[in-house]
Amino acid sequence: MKVVVVGDIVVAPSLLEEAAKELATDEKLDIVSIEWETKDRLDFRSKAQNLELNGPEAEKAPEQLYKEIVDADILMVHFCPVSKELISKATKLQLIATCRGGLEHVDVSAATEKNIPVMHVIRNxxxxxxxxxxxxxxxxxxxxxxxxxxxxxxxxxxxxxxxxxxxxxxxxxxxxxxxxxxxxxxxxxxxxxxxxxxxxxxxxxxxxxxxxxxxxxxxxxxxxxxxxxxxxxxxxxxxxxxxxxxxxxxxxxxxxxxxxxxxxxxxxxxxxxxxxxxxxxxxxxxxxxxxxxxxxxxxxxxxxxxxxTPHNAGSVVDALPKSPWLLVKTVNKYWEDKKSDMVVNKVEYPW
CATH class of the missing domain: 3.40.50.720 (NAD(P)-binding Rossmann-like Domain)
Incomplete structure (x- = not known):
């Protein structure tokens, strides 16, 4: 099973990669780790806000992701944009999972058209x-x-x-x-x-x-x-x-x-x-x-x-570093129950 993880300056790729190793599958895991790069946290915040206001087409995903998504089974991201163009290149994708609550960076409609579940977690x-x-x-x-x-x-x-x-x-x-x-x-x-x-x-x-x-x-x-x-x-x-x-x-x-x-x-x-x-x-x-x-x-x-207050509601010290493991726990529960409240679109269970 090929799992592509895309981290960033806030949730490091290494955290997502370590969490992905705990996916409960009998298949051998092939984990590919990518970083959605920003110059610094201020640049990250600027790009994140652009995505929140204008959707997943507003920022570009890493070039490597366009290649790796082709034969990926699972895509796990933090804030990396997952656009319609990116989703269209996927031939085997069975799940898009993000370790945050907001979904402005994911084209949920494009995923739904291809019967790909989109999962989020409410980390905070x-x-x-x-x-x-x-x-x-x-x-x-x-x-x-x-x-x-x-x-x-x-x-x-x-x-x-x-x-x-x-x-x-x-x-x-x-x-x-x-x-x-x-x-x-x-x-x-x-x-x-x-x-x-x-x-x-x-x-x-x-x-x-x-x-x-x-x-x-x-x-x-x-x-x-x-x-x-x-x-x-x-x-x-x-x-x-x-x-x-x-x-x-x-x-x-x-x-x-x-x-x-x-x-x-x-x-x-x-x-x-x-x-x-x-x-x-x-x-x-x-x-x-x-x-x-x-x-x-x-x-x-x-x-x-x-x-x-200045968008402080979710700002606690432990929410971000724990979010990749919360996401993997939610994926595993989805596999076990074949349903999940954290899947936001109406699609058939793909496994």
Missing amino acids: AEATSDFAIGLMFAETRNIARAHAAMKQGIWLKDYVNAGYTTNMRSMTVGIIGVGHIGRLVAEKAIGLGMKVIGYDPYVTQEQIDDKGINMQMKTKEEVFQEADIVSLHLRVTPETENSIDAKYLSMMKKTAYLINTSRAKVLVKDDLIYALENKEIGGAALDVYWDEPLDPDDSILKLDNITL
Whole structure:
């Protein structure tokens, strides 16, 4: 079995190669290791952002990969672009696996056309779900605003949400996108004693009940209408891009909050700013943005009812180095069960 691994300056090829050796197969493994080169971490971040904004055609994969992919059985990458052109050269490929959650660097549609499963892993799921809960506290209880005022010598006691500040147990959390991270947020909110409702077109009430999560699945409209805090946990797809717009924001209570730790492009920026400026919703907390880093003149910085953090939700020390082994563990489980929640496209099991 030929396995091609492509690392980079952040997740080294050697880590992916070592992890690949633990693939549970009786076949002899032929592992080819390649690096998607960048000049430094700043260059990597620039190229990664280009991929996140513009898709897998925006950057070029290593030339060696175009040769090795021809007879590869498995492709394992971190952030290396996997474009339609690259996929078209594969004659035996049975799996594309990436050791990150976002899939902007992979042409999933092109893989689906060739019945190639695309697998990802949520390497920082615990960290991101922790952070989402933290943003709920920070925004609803004005923690960040109080801190900023204290640093300026201001003893601030009056806030924009002073008329409806309450405790967390009195609020209902609405989860939009009940995947791995969404479920973790639900579990943690339930642990705080909060009522949790959710919406996901691909998740049924029966599936949630089977996982033992005390969450009631509702329509998208019902979640926006009923929740005191709406937390977004969506991948960017043609269906989800700009899917949270004025229509849904206008359904929210005037005292409700919007939290986004997923992807900025699922949310219409101008509609959010309008809702916050006109106090149509209580507030918002964001960790992701339409352009990163945020422009110092961005109008979102002028709002008094928003908490902002610089894409920190998944930043924990152990997520990246462990991600290749998490990916291999997920592949092995897929082989064992012949199905996986981490396969994002609808294809037939190829083995």
